[in-house]
Amino acid sequence: MKAIVFDQFGGPDELHEMDVEVPQPGPGQVRVRVKAAGLNAVDGKVRAGLMAAVRQTVFPAVPGGEVAGVVDALGAGVTEVRVGDEVLGWSDTGSYAEYALATAVAPKPADLDWQHAAALPVASETAERVLNLLGVAAGETVLMHGASGAVGTLAIQLAAARGARVIATAGPANQEYLTSLGATATLYGEGLVERVRALAPDGVDAVFDLAGKGALEDSITLRGGTERIVTIADFGARQLGITFSQGSPQRSTVRLAAVAQAAAAGKLVTTVTAYPLDQAATAQRVSDAGHVRGKLVLTVD
Structure with missing residues (x-):
């Protein structure tokens, strides 16, 4: 072959x-x-x-x-x-x-x-695993760094389905894309802390880093500590006391089937x-x- x-x-x-x-x-x-x-x-x-x-x-x-x-x-x-x-x-x-x-x-x-x-398989498993690790619940605000990729695309929608508000970062070209998925979009990079605080004056409840591009320090500042911050991309996480989440061997085909049905029905973009x-x-x-x-x-x- x-x-x-x-x-x-x-x-x-x-x-x-x-x-x-x-x-x-x-x-x-x-x-x-x-x-x-x-x-x-x-x-x-x-x-x-x-x-x-x-x-x-x-x-x-x-x-x-x-x-x-x-x-x-x-x-x-x-x-x-x-x-x-x-x-x-x-x-x-x-x-x-x-x-x-x-x-x-x-x-x-x-x-x-x-x-x-x-x-769907990797992106949906990763998104749900991290949202579960973070304990994202209705009424909370979640900050997602670098959310325009495959995992972020699903994570925004799955978090919103739980009743959470998502503030998501990306470059200028993907701001409208994040908004179309239901997130409040903002730019990454210098000045991020101030931009997020303006969007969420009461603070953020959890942080999901999908980018691995040096956003963890800002995340600690925004959270006031290292709790409820998870990255799937920054290998320096453990040195900062932050959870680095890798792929899980516990792969639910039942859950994947449900995600596939939602995508087929247009309920998941x-x-x-x-x-x-x-x-x-x-x-x-x-x-x-x-x-x-x-x-x-x-x-x-």
């Missing part, structure tokens, strides 16, 4: 197409004929070697942790999924390929296209920019640069 791989750590140019063996599903796994693969910032960090201390990489390595496609083979013990089912979920093997293995998948609604399906599989290097270059609006997805024919 065709797959995108990298043979050593480095920049996006390390990614190239290669013929590799089609993976065979083990117990509890399904094999998915990939229609779309979600692209995440962590893919670029793994490729660059920034995750080498916490995640083993075996070369040649196929990137990608989420997938949408058609089940074409079942491993031993799989009973809830059938060959031919359309699914979305988290891939056990790299998803930048024609086939991928997965253990945790949910049914894809017929009204949800492949690209938008692939945008997803924004996607798609690239064909052979342009994976270009897509990762865009991701590495930051400022992505919504989700980057690779399509596989």
